[in-house]
Amino acid sequence: MTRPLLVTGAHRTGTSWVGRMLAASGNLTYANEPLSVSHRPGVLGVDVEHWYAYIIEENESKYLPAFRNLISLRYQLFKEIKAIRSRKDFMRMGRDLSSFIYGHIKGNQILMKDPFAAFSTPWFADRLNCQVVITVRHPAGFASSLKRLNWPFQIHDLLAQPLLMRDYLEQDRAAMEAIQPDDIIGQASLLWRMLYRVIHQTLQRRTDLIAVRHEDLSRDPVNGFRELYEKLSYEFTPQVEDVILNSSSSENPTELSKNKTHSVKLDSRANLDNWKKRLTADEITRIRKITEDVSHLYYSEDSWK
Numbered sequence: 001m002t003r004p005l006l007v008t009g010a011h012r013t014g015t016s017w018v019g020r021m022l023a024a025s026g027n028l029t030y031a032n033e034p035l036s037v038s039h040r041p042g043v044l045g046v047d048v049e050h051w052y053a054y055i056i057e058e059n060e061s062k063y064l065p066a067f068r069n070l071i072s073l074r075y076q077l078f079k080e081i082k083a084i085r086s087r088k089d090f091m092r093m094g095r096d097l098s099s100f101i102y103g104h105i106k107g108n109q110i111l112m113k114d115p116f117a118a119f120s121t122p123w124f125a126d127r128l129n130c131q132v133v134i135t136v137r138h139p140a141g142f143a144s145s146l147k148r149l150n151w152p153f154q155i156h157d158l159l160a161q162p163l164l165m166r167d168y169l170e171q172d173r174a175a176m177e178a179i180q181p182d183d184i185i186g187q188a189s190l191l192w193r194m195l196y197r198v199i200h201q202t203l204q205r206r207t208d209l210i211a212v213r214h215e216d217l218s219r220d221p222v223n224g225f226r227e228l229y230e231k232l233s234y235e236f237t238p239q240v241e242d243v244i245l246n247s248s249s250s251e252n253p254t255e256l257s258k259n260k261t262h263s264v265k266l267d268s269r270a271n272l273d274n275w276k277k278r279l280t281a282d283e284i285t286r287i288r289k290i291t292e293d294v295s296h297l298y299y300s301e302d303s304w305k
Helices: 015-023 057-062 064-071 077-083 087-106 115-127 139-149 162-178 184-205 214-219 221-232 238-248 274-278 281-295
Strands: 005-009 028-032 109-113 131-136 209-213
Touching: 005 015, 005 115, 015 028, 015 109, 015 131, 015 221, 015 238, 028 087, 057 064, 057 115, 064 109, 077 087, 109 115, 115 131, 115 184, 131 184, 131 221, 139 184, 139 274, 139 281, 162 184, 184 209, 184 281, 209 214, 209 221, 214 221, 221 238
Parallel strands: 005 109, 005 131, 028 109, 131 209
Antiparallel strands: none
16 A cells, blocks of 8 residues: 545545545554644644635645645644644644554555545645545435534635636636525535536546445445445455444444534445435425536436435
């Protein structure tokens, strides 16, 4: 295993689950969301101003040294110490520092689980030599998850990135500017449409990126992850299979507690249809209308029934 790994896709599309199941191989050191605007500076020693930061060679000078440190498992101890404000921060520092030291001793590669890298996947592949796994989730499932958690998305974080607007999103400016701050369904649908249109365009140009649908993994976790391990040239051991079975068992909850948003223990099959219970018929119709020019690239007509 010689290359770092990025697991990305929109947030709430299973990136945590996929990342944790791949980390079960034991040869990867897990880094959680280094491109989050609230990431810890010990993990990534640079400020991130916007959600879904768009990185290309044109603006990489801010990010490239910090990410090279990260993939080399060089923890930024002094930057982290300066940022400690609470006991929780101190405990996180101990956890992350220990993880980096252990991974360095073992010779691990880094696994970056980061939905907010989704617009920047070619940069991670080309400039950091990452293998990339992109998660896709049905737009209704994605929107229903954000609705349940009452998580709005600040579209202005995309509007505030001129390079991203120039390269991909200028055609969506009017729709983005019209979205209301409390319109979670509208925000989720528009974000899904824009992000997965860009991802589809990227996948059309490149064969080195791997896309996996959340629903396919949920229906058959063991075989789905076995196939993913094979594509990545990872060893699928009995221990890995046990971890996957434990994470997706029918004995797990069918719905996660709202204070355990990043838990990966869920009845994966039962979770597939939860969006049909959470969303109204009008909401489903609206999501489909907003996303239909892109959703058909990933999902059939029957997936909306």
